[in-house]
Amino acid sequence: MKGLATAIGRRGTVATLVVLIWVPLACFVMLGPLLGAMERYVLLPATPAVVALYGMALYRWRKSWIARVGATLICFWLLIAVLVPYLPLLDPDKPIAPLALPGTVKHGVFFLLGSDLRGRDMLSRTLWGSQRILVWGITSTVAAYLVGASLGLMGGYLGGWWDEVVSFLGNVVMSFPVMVLLILILNLLGQSGFNIILAVTCSSAPLIMRIVRGLSLDAKSRGYIQAAQTRGEHPLYIMLVELLPNVRGPLIVDACLRLGYTTVAITTLTFLGLGLQPPDPDWGLMIKEAATAALLWKYSYMLIIPALSVSSLILGFNLMADGLHDLELQS
């Protein structure tokens, strides 16, 4: 009984921390100016939350260095994302001096990472860019999970015609190559962050659904579910309280991987001109806008910096997934 309480307590702490980070970040990015004076303070509680979360991750995953490296990369970008409004940076949207090389002074301004074609500071654009990708990436993955997992749970547990219909629709969606589907959806709906969430949900929910469905089909035959059924519990209770926690392990690994995929997808879409619109600093957009610079070696920093940033974030997600997978196998 006591073990259960501590388990819930620990899980509760993690959940609280995640909410403490995500809610302010999402508010900041999605609502922006609507927050008014609140905008200055909303991100303050998130910073200690990121630090605490990082500490917990290091402690809990002390057996897997891969997972720790992954967590470090992710927490680095998370920390940047919540701290960036308070850092002494130049305005990321303001053209100051074009084509300043990294580490040089131009027009009396020092550019640590140089400036882009329009003269905006690369450092501040890169750091601000982390905010958008994290918020939209995490939000759309969560949305995809909510939809996919609930459909999968119902399909797996309830079965019957409901399962047939949902599985067929899932098959229809899954028979599209992902990028084709995303291009079609975003073209149809128009380009905005919220439509990215919709598009990602449409394209990944069926895959999540299939995994959850398989896992819950498997779990359904186990004793504890049958016991719950004989107790006469409500199906909803069984699904959420008995089934879901027991299929948690593989799902967390999959979620980490999917965060990586979503980040790739969003960056790629922005590069193709289908994602977030300028002037928001965004890594995919930075690569697109700097394509011209790809003609001279000395200006290639404009491309390399966003490319490395996005790669490091995705590497973080993948390493964490890999590490968690190993830990899962060990226990």
Added chain:
Amino acid sequence: MRTLVLRRLAQMVLIMLTVSALLFAIFDSDQFRRKVAVAELGGFGIATLSEGEYRAWVAKKGLDQPFLVRYFHWLGRIAHGDLGESLEKDVAVSTLLKESLGHTAILAFFVLLFMVPVSLGLGMLAGVREGSRLDRVISVVSIVTTSIPQIATAVLLTVVLALGLGWAPSKSAMLEGWSFRELVLPLLTLLIYEVGYLVRMTRASMSEVMASQYIRTAVLKGLPMRRVIMKHAVRNALVVPVTLICLSLNGLLSQVVVVEVFFQYHGFGRMLLDAANFGDIQVLQAATLVAVCVAVLSQLLSDMAYVLLNPRVRFA
């Protein structure tokens, strides 16, 4: 086996019908018609049209009919092998499709040509001795390469190979006719990701096989290690990677979009993006059907490979 193929094919036809009907329904909006008109006549052109003239223009393009009418009309033509005409590019969709698919097929062919031996070889090497130094190096490198999105790989390769070392041209528009040199960067970009992924999967499959009971028995029986690996382990370990290679055809169709756009290569992905941006419904329809077809066929292929290669399934 036969029923599997037939069932899959039937499912494919059903899916294609659903998808194409969906596309027609989706693109049956005023907003879409306006988009096509703006794309074709330009912002200033469309502004000279009165409401009635605009409607007449839409009617002339055949976009005013209800979507079901257009859909069945289109189905009828498809049945005769006629994919229609591109709204944007005034050529038959089939010509356009043939060309762009051809270009993408060349790319895909070379990807497979290099990917299969390299990744199977490396994956096997790593998986044979799990935990060895070689294994750890290969594993970490492959995690890293699968973590770099194509867009970043494309950037880094361009900067290093084209701008820095000058070994390959930075764009692949093939202006002077076909040249393999221009294919190098898109090819490498696709390979780096695909190889990494396949190496990881092969390694996992191989190490699982190596740990299995019958391999251990064979080794205990005193058979030479080399023979055990070549004769028993490899065959069993290949099942999963081969099915994945088949499935990767599907993934390639997604990945070529960004690679083709970045390197300005005229293939299927770029055509699709163009058509989607223009609202070129005929091209979009045909391209989507091709994509769905490739996806379903690659799934079928991978299922068949699984059945053929896996002795347990065959005897079951």
Added chain:
Amino acid sequence: MVDPATYSWNEMSNQTRPILEYLTLADPENVVRPMLMDWWKPSPDLRTWTLHIRSGVMWHNGEELTADHVAWNIRRWADPALGSSNLGLATFAALTEYTADPHANGGIIHRPLANGVEVVDSHTLKLNLAKPVLSVAEDFAEYPTHIAHPSFTPPFSRNPLGTGPYTLAELRVGERCILKRVTKTTAGGEFRYWGGEVYLDEIHFYHFEQENQTAALASGSVDATYELPIEELELAQSIPGAQISSVESAQTLCCRMQVDVKPFNDIRVRRALVKAADNAAIKRLVFGEHGSVAGNFHVAPVHPEYFPLPPVKHDVAEARQLLKEAGYENGIDLTITVGNNDGPWQQSACEALRDQVKHAGINLAVNVVPATKYWEVWKSVPFGATSWSHRPLGTMALSEGYRTGASWNETHFSDAAFDRALADAEATLDVPARRLKMREVERILQDAAVMIQPFWRPVFILASSKVHGYRPHPARQMQLTKVWMS
């Protein structure tokens, strides 16, 4: 490239220009010169224009160009059913009429004038216009007025019959367009180009996305580009062996407000915005020392009839005062929509505007939409930044965009005094006299504060050092028949 008469943008006509020619040619100095017509003459009231077609012009099929051929083209453009943007040009608009539809009660139909285009003899035409038009010769130099052979049926690429020195060898839309010199007529005889010597044997156009064009030139894939965006100017200067040239133009960005939409229906709000904006500072920020400052009345120094009005004074205090009078003493939230159709400088200009008007208590949000999306909404957004292309005459853009009910009137501006003054200026052929009349026209528009028009932007082009005679054109026309390569 389906139909030259409905070309949506300039780029397509640049590829067609060496094949299908125009009646007149606007040269890089903004002077309109004879091309397929060798002279033209208006009646004193500017309602009847006599056009004389050059003799000895040969089609690719060996036929000679006649007045009938030209008449066929003009009648086609004037037919509203075609959907050509030429109908936005004064000449062709004046060849149509609105009449009651005999079949529908109260319905109005828009149709070509019955006797608008009159063929006098084999090489002479007469245009009988519904109202006086000044810009006939200039309108014939606009990009969608290619003269095609009457046997033309869309798509153009299947039957590229023209009078120019080149014909279409290969076309892949979105990829490449290759033109070859015409030496033989389609009938097999010898083809003689009326315009004298031409130097290039082949012209290859390749499609590159805007952000890849300069890179394509630097890598030697192409010899010249359509346009060098201002953002890449400094970058291009570091490309070895590249020549950059520029020309002043009447290309501009109009941050225009719709005068019948709240809050812009209150002239105090519009004036406040105009006062809060510092055009000279925006120009400096976006174009540096290039280009020139505009005065919110859409007539440029390169126009012959430009009357220099004093600029609107930048005055933040007065802007605040105006806002207060209009009932916004606590500031106002506005959104400007912009699509980077011609390059990211459009967005830069809006962002600079945003930073300036903030001092007057105006919170301006910049809504950047994709280029194609902007053209879907350009006539309906209340506050939008539209890029206007170059016109050879100052009256042309005014007549196309600010006259009551004009097709491209995006501000919904309607002022009887303005229409009268503009009509008066347009009826004056003599340039100095017209310039004096433009003063009133420009003043009314400037006082109405319908737009913040920060600058006239220069047009830059980029070419390799092997290219000779490729000159920047204010309307971004690529005139390639006299270009040669070393």
